Amino acid sequence: xxxxxxAVDYQAKDAAxxxxxxxxxxxxxxxxxxxxxxxxxxEIYSAWQAFFNSDRKSEFxxxxxxxxxxxxxxxxxxAKGHSVKDIKEYYHYYPWGQCPQELRPQLQAYYDAASSLAxxxxxxxxxxxxxxxxxxxxxxxxxxxxxxxxxxxxxxHYPPFSGHEDAGAIxxxxxxxxxxxxVLPAASEPGLQVxxxxxxxxxxxAEFGNLIVNIGDMLQEASGGYFPSTIHRVINPVGGQTQxxxxxxxxxxxxxxxxxxxxxxxxxxxxxxxxxxxxxx
Numbered sequence: 001x002x003x004x005x006x007a008v009d010y011q012a013k014d015a016a017x018x019x020x021x022x023x024x025x026x027x028x029x030x031x032x033x034x035x036x037x038x039x040x041x042x043e044i045y046s047a048w049q050a051f052f053n054s055d056r057k058s059e060f061x062x063x064x065x066x067x068x069x070x071x072x073x074x075x076x077x078x079a080k081g082h083s084v085k086d087i088k089e090y091y092h093y094y095p096w097g098q099c100p101q102e103l104r105p106q107l108q109a110y111y112d113a114a115s116s117l118a119x120x121x122x123x124x125x126x127x128x129x130x131x132x133x134x135x136x137x138x139x140x141x142x143x144x145x146x147x148x149x150x151x152x153x154x155x156x157h158y159p160p161f162s163g164h165e166d167a168g169a170i171x172x173x174x175x176x177x178x179x180x181x182x183v184l185p186a187a188s189e190p191g192l193q194v195x196x197x198x199x200x201x202x203x204x205x206a207e208f209g210n211l212i213v214n215i216g217d218m219l220q221e222a223s224g225g226y227f228p229s230t231i232h233r234v235i236n237p238v239g240g241q242t243q244x245x246x247x248x249x250x251x252x253x254x255x256x257x258x259x260x261x262x263x264x265x266x267x268x269x270x271x272x273x274x275x276x277x278x279x280x281x
Contacts, residue, residue: 027230
């Protein structure tokens with residue numbers, strides 16, 4: 001399986017332009033030499049692997065109304081257009097939500113760092129949007145997330161395979177993200193793929209230290225389709241890799257509920273429509 005994305009050096013003079021070009025052409029961008037610390041990510045992966053391996057996780061069951069907390073594999077998402085649940089469990093972290101106390105400081109520090117970088121990336125996107133696309137934005141992109149309490153950090157655990165998985169189930173079925181931008185460090189194991197315009201599945205560079213960014217449906221809506229929300233998936237491991245967990249840490253950048261995305265949607269109406277499609281509300 002080939003790769004089709006080249007990592008953009010965050011420190012390079014043309015970083016913003018090159019990165020936004022990649023987002024426009026593919027819906028994805030990859031950054032290297034960025035401000036997110038590798039050691040910080042490693043420590044989070046290790047701490048949350050222990051959490052998912054423990055029975056404590058059931059003490060933090062998700063709140064249906066607020067969508068924070070632990071989602072077991074039994075209530076995991078079913079991707080839009082699919083009938084089988086993904087093979088995963090996950091934890092939804094919001095600064096205002098529930099979280100094991102010993103894990104909160106570490107996770108909040110990452111949330112703050114990743115949110116700050118994501119805000120900068122939104123300014124890049126706006127700066128290098130063509131005039132006709134800029135004219136579609138109802139407010140500055142970076143302002144859409146100002147004071148938003150909806151930005152979500154998800155700690156994902158794809159467990160080792162037991163041999164009893166549902167027929168046709170994969171770790172994450174093909175889907176698009178709902179939000180503006182998704183920012184995630186390379187996962188603990190490979191498997192992320194993106195569907196190209198020519199309907200080929202291609203591997204996203206999985207080198208640890210890379211930061212992967214993809215367009216969400218809300219930014220596609222706000223940009224009139226100029227920035228495509230590209231379909232992606234996490235494929236099942238093979239051979240000895242089936243006995244390894246995979247930990248991933250996506251930050252889903254969400255605007256305030258009142259933000260107007262287009263003539264058709266506010267951020268709130270769009271989010272609720274998609275959550276109903278996913279079967280989680």
